[in-house]
Amino acid sequence: MDSPSLYERMGGRNGIRAITEKAVANHFSNPVISTRFTNAHMSQKEMVASATEFFCTGLSGVETYEGKSMPDAHAGMNITAAELVAALDDILDAMKSEGLGDLEQAEVLKILYDMKPEILGK
Numbered sequence: 001m002d003s004p005s006l007y008e009r010m011g012g013r014n015g016i017r018a019i020t021e022k023a024v025a026n027h028f029s030n031p032v033i034s035t036r037f038t039n040a041h042m043s044q045k046e047m048v049a050s051a052t053e054f055f056c057t058g059l060s061g062v063e064t065y066e067g068k069s070m071p072d073a074h075a076g077m078n079i080t081a082a083e084l085v086a087a088l089d090d091i092l093d094a095m096k097s098e099g100l101g102d103l104e105q106a107e108v109l110k111i112l113y114d115m116k117p118e119i120l121g122k
């Protein structure tokens with residue numbers, strides 16, 4: 001039998017939505033990055049909806065994400081490495097609080113870290 005995919009281990013769409021809700025809530029209360037989100041064009045609810053589809057598309061292969069590319073979504077923001085680390089901390093904390101273990105956290109961290117060139121200001 002095949003071992004379960006990362007998508008399955010994260011609890012599929014419902015599990016990913018729960019993690020994304022917590023991660024975005026963490027961003028809004030994280031002093032390093034909160035103003036990025038309170039000043040965004042998107043509401044917290046829209047952010048959760050879009051990020052949920054982004055992660056589900058990436059992990060399941062079923063294309064439901066209709067938002068911008070990562071360079072377009074973050075263009076002109078000049079996001080720093082410290083801000084990226086703060087956002088990654090929020091996501092790992094959200095995964096921990098949803099009961100995900102070290103292996104899944106490490107897999108997600110690697111996937112997100114590899115997006116660094118698309119997110120940071122050049």
Ligand code: HEM
Pocket residue numbers: 033036037040041042050051054066067068069073074079083084085087112113115116119
């Ligand atoms: C690997 C890391 C990241 C991923 C995967 C990611 C993913 C996303 C996604 C999917 C969207 C929605 C785009 C859309 O629907 O069109 C978005 C928007 C946004 N992201 Fe990120 N993001 C990351 C890092 C960051 C960081 C580090 C910051 C700032 C500290 C940030 C700030 C924002 C803001 C403010 C928006 C809303 C932009 C707007 O209102 O136009 N993101 N991001």
